[in-house]
Amino acid sequence: MAKFSKKKDSGTPAISTASLPDIVFMLLFFFMVATVMRENGEKKVMVKMPAADQVKKIEKKGLVSFIYVGTPIPKYQPKYGKEPRIQLNDAFANVNEVGPFVLKEKAAKREEEKPLMITSIKADENVGMGIITDIKEELRKVNALKVNYSTKKGNVESNFKK
Amino acid sequence: MAKRKLQEINAGSMADIAFLLLIFFLVTTTMESNYGIRRKLPPPDTETKEKPPIIKKKNVLEIVINGNDQMLIEEEPAKVKDVKKIAIDFITNNGKDPKSSDNPQKAVISIKHARETTYKMYISVYNELIAAYNDIRNRYARQKYGKPFDKLTEEEQKVVKDAYPQKIAESTPKR
Numbered sequence: 357m358a359k360f361s362k363k364k365d366s367g368t369p370a371i372s373t374a375s376l377p378d379i380v381f382m383l384l385f386f387f388m389v390a391t392v393m394r395e396n397g398e399k400k401v402m403v404k405m406p407a408a409d410q411v412k413k414i415e416k417k418g419l420v421s422f423i424y425v426g427t428p429i430p431k432y433q434p435k436y437g438k439e440p441r442i443q444l445n446d447a448f449a450n451v452n453e454v455g456p457f458v459l460k461e462k463a464a465k466r467e468e469e470k471p472l473m474i475t476s477i478k479a480d481e482n483v484g485m486g487i488i489t490d491i492k493e494e495l496r497k498v499n500a501l502k503v504n505y506s507t508k509k510g511n512v513e514s515n516f517k518k
Numbered sequence: 519m520a521k522r523k524l525q526e527i528n529a530g531s532m533a534d535i536a537f538l539l540l541i542f543f544l545v546t547t548t549m550e551s552n553y554g555i556r557r558k559l560p561p562p563d564t565e566t567k568e569k570p571p572i573i574k575k576k577n578v579l580e581i582v583i584n585g586n587d588q589m590l591i592e593e594e595p596a597k598v599k600d601v602k603k604i605a606i607d608f609i610t611n612n613g614k615d616p617k618s619s620d621n622p623q624k625a626v627i628s629i630k631h632a633r634e635t636t637y638k639m640y641i642s643v644y645n646e647l648i649a650a651y652n653d654i655r656n657r658y659a660r661q662k663y664g665k666p667f668d669k670l671t672e673e674e675q676k677v678v679k680d681a682y683p684q685k686i687a688e689s690t691p692k693r
Contacts, residue, residue, distance in 0.1 A: 373533070376533045377529070377532045377536055380533055380536040380540055381536050383540055384539050384540040384543065387540065387544055387547055388543050390547055391543050391546055391547045406637060406638035406641045406642065408641055408642070408644075408645040409649070410555060410645050410648040410649050410652060411553040411554055412553070412554065412555075412556050413553055414552040414554065417552065425637075476554060479637045480637065481636065481637055481638035481641075482636050482637065482638065483636070483637050484634050484635065484636065484637070485631050485632070485633060485634070485635040485636070485637060485640050486633030486634065488637060488640070489633065492559060495559060496560065496562045497562055499561070499562065501558050501559040502556075502558060502559075503559055504556055504557070505554050505555045505641060505644075506552075507553060507555060507641060507645075508553070509553050512598060512641075512642040512645050512646065513598070513599065515638040515639075515641070515642050516598070516638075516642075
């Protein structure tokens with residue numbers, strides 16, 4: 357019996373942390389891949405997108421030009437008021453600047469990519485349709501007919517819950 | 519030249535470095551949802567000088583939304599959740615009800631909205647209309663090919679699309 361008595365319990369053994377770096381690296385790579393560095397600077401308008409369920413995913417992000425519509429963030433409210441405004445890239449813009457903006461985006465793309473370009477309107481759910489209609493008219497004028505209304509994925513009923 | 523034994527680098531702080539990077543990316547990540555409703559705008563009307571085709575009133579489903587987000591469909595008040603059913607009934611009427619559409623090819627849905635109508639109302643109604651079309655197309659695809667619409671080949675999709683074309687007209691509100 358003396359042979360085995362040496363193996364008496366000497367407290368619980370410490371858990372090896374050798375694989376901790378591996379786990380952390382795994383998480384790190386996930387977030388590195390999922391991260392999108394915003395290229396167009398800060399957001400100056402608040403956008404809470406409405407929900408819809410008949411949605412498609414945008415595959416080619418490089419071919420999309422974004423138009424943001426919403427109320428200016430509090431920092432800019434003294435200057436620009438609380439009315440919904442349009443943001444192109446990182447500056448406030450008027451409706452008549454939408455056309456030139458889209459054409460400029462288009463000019464930067466390669467020839468074969470031009471017909472595939474999409475304009476995505478990211479508008480706050482509470483903005484009036486007037487401003488959206490104006491944007492659509494501008495887009496029609498410059499023949500940028502592919503439009504995407506950005507939405508969340510969800511049931512439309514949730515749009516009307518308080 | 520005595521061969522010195524290479525000292526092993528202590529990798530104990532690797533986890534700390536990885537954590538640091540991890541936290542940086544955690545903070546900067548914005549999971550941007552890139553979902554949306556696709557729509558093709560009608561071309562600018564400067565070049566087309568032809569007269570618009572005459573469409574019988576019964577082939578048009580008229581949806582009007584006012585500035586308070588109240589909706590009338592064919593002059594009857596309606597709620598967002600009813601839109602899909604009304605649209606499906608209208609499109610697949612095939613002349614059964616003399617007051618509704620003759621056939622799916624002729625059926626046109628018209629949306630009129632005010633400048634004050636909220637974006638979410640418009641998107642909701644629009645979404646329901648697309649849902650109606652998708653429903654009908656899926657049903658037809660199942661009947662004809664035994665597969666849902668998404669699983670069909672491009673030619674088969676075209677057949678289905680031709681049978682049930684999506685005709686949604688929008689009229690611009692007056693200033």
